[in-house]
Amino acid sequence: xxxxxxxxxxxxxxxxxxxxxxxxxxxxxxxxxxxxxxxxxxxxxxxxxxxxxxxxxxxxxxxxxxxxxxxxxxxxxxxxxxxxxxxxxxxxxxxxxxxxxxxxxxxxxxxxxxxxxxxxxxxxxxxxxxxxxxxxxxxxxxxxxxxxxxxxxxxxxxxxxxxxxxxxxxxxxxxxxxxxxx
Amino acid sequence: xxxxxxxxxxxxxxxxxxxxxxxxxxxxxxxxxxxxxxxxxxxxxxxxxxxxxxxxxxxxxxxxxxxxxxxxxxxxxxxxxxxxxxxxxxxxxxxxxxxxxxxxxxxxxxxxxxxxxxxxxxxxxxxxxxxxxxxxxxxxxxxxxxxxxxxxxxxxxxxxxxxxxxxxxxxxxxxxxxxxxxxxxxxxxxx
Numbered sequence: 001x002x003x004x005x006x007x008x009x010x011x012x013x014x015x016x017x018x019x020x021x022x023x024x025x026x027x028x029x030x031x032x033x034x035x036x037x038x039x040x041x042x043x044x045x046x047x048x049x050x051x052x053x054x055x056x057x058x059x060x061x062x063x064x065x066x067x068x069x070x071x072x073x074x075x076x077x078x079x080x081x082x083x084x085x086x087x088x089x090x091x092x093x094x095x096x097x098x099x100x101x102x103x104x105x106x107x108x109x110x111x112x113x114x115x116x117x118x119x120x121x122x123x124x125x126x127x128x129x130x131x132x133x134x135x136x137x138x139x140x141x142x143x144x145x146x147x148x149x150x151x152x153x154x155x156x157x158x159x160x161x162x163x164x165x166x167x168x169x170x171x172x173x174x175x176x177x178x179x180x181x182x
Numbered sequence: 183x184x185x186x187x188x189x190x191x192x193x194x195x196x197x198x199x200x201x202x203x204x205x206x207x208x209x210x211x212x213x214x215x216x217x218x219x220x221x222x223x224x225x226x227x228x229x230x231x232x233x234x235x236x237x238x239x240x241x242x243x244x245x246x247x248x249x250x251x252x253x254x255x256x257x258x259x260x261x262x263x264x265x266x267x268x269x270x271x272x273x274x275x276x277x278x279x280x281x282x283x284x285x286x287x288x289x290x291x292x293x294x295x296x297x298x299x300x301x302x303x304x305x306x307x308x309x310x311x312x313x314x315x316x317x318x319x320x321x322x323x324x325x326x327x328x329x330x331x332x333x334x335x336x337x338x339x340x341x342x343x344x345x346x347x348x349x350x351x352x353x354x355x356x357x358x359x360x361x362x363x364x365x366x367x368x369x370x371x372x373x
Contacts (some may be wrong), residue, residue, distance in 0.1 A: 012357065115232070159243050
């Protein structure tokens with residue numbers, strides 16, 4: 001009898017997570033996650049976290065401009081991959097990693113902001129791609145012991161607001177997608 | 183014969199117009215500096231910031247700044263016609279980690295006849311040198327470039343499109359443009 005809740009929970013997790021992952025197999029988000037895994041020999045957190053993040057993302061909101069609470073990413077559009085408690089050591093080859101990300105996102109994506117601090121192993125990459133009337137934003141944040149890849153769809157009005165401070169854009173979008181303090 | 187002459191004249195006029203148009207386009211394109219030549223500095227720098235806001239991004243988002251909001255309306259006016267904002271900044275741990283020769287590729291572009299240096303601020307104490315260059319196409323401003331050269335930092339900002347010092351100062355702190363603390367722009371008509 002005790003198995004029943006566990007089976008329900010597993011089925012729920014599979015329904016939430018598996019289609020999300022399979023539907024986007026071999027896309028740019030996945031390719032970026034794989035590029036990070038291959039370069040740094042790390043592994044992103046798998047289905048349970050991904051499913052949780054998916055739920056969080058739909059609820060996420062951010063306080064922007066004058067305390068007005070407003071969702072940045074379009075509901076349900078955020079895709080997140082976490083790398084926690086792992087070693088991100090480029091061994092002085094941060095430029096090679098940058099090149100691999102550039103070639104992975106060569107098709108349709110425009111680099112908007114890139115910040116590098118090689119000694120601290122800190123990197124941020126923000127790429128933008130047209131998505132009809134909206135935009136896809138891909139944010140890659142790497143620190144010495146953790147990394148996050150976030151892809152979200154944003155309305156042009158949100159992008160316009162974020163562009164006022166492009167250096168903070170990655171942080172704001174990542175916080176928006178990974179917090180559920182709404 | 184007359185017809186042939188008239189046709190040739192018309193053709194010549196069209197060719198001249200096309201060439202003229204191409205020349206203006208080429209000049210406008212020149213307002214965008216080739217900044218990627220600096221990328222090798224990233225391997226030596228302790229921190230690198232690279233911001234690229236191209237024409238498509240600028241124009242697509244510009245229309246979403248609300249005209250009813252005073253702040254947004256000001257931004258909208260500022261970036262009207264701006265075809266791109268490009269920023270590269272390199273911070274080094276120690277002095278002397280980059281040389282004048284290494285940033286010569288940018289200087290060479292700015293020393294071409296199309297660009298005019300309009301401001302040069304040197305601080306001997308800090309070793310800081312900020313220069314502002316304007317590119318004019320006829321009586322129109324085609325672009326602006328700001329170079330900030332410090333012992334441990336090198337920053338270049340390139341704004342493509344009609345931009346003046348007043349607009350530049352308003353853009354500081356926004357769209358990735360850092361603060362340069364430039365002297366205030368003289369009002370139009372003052373000597």
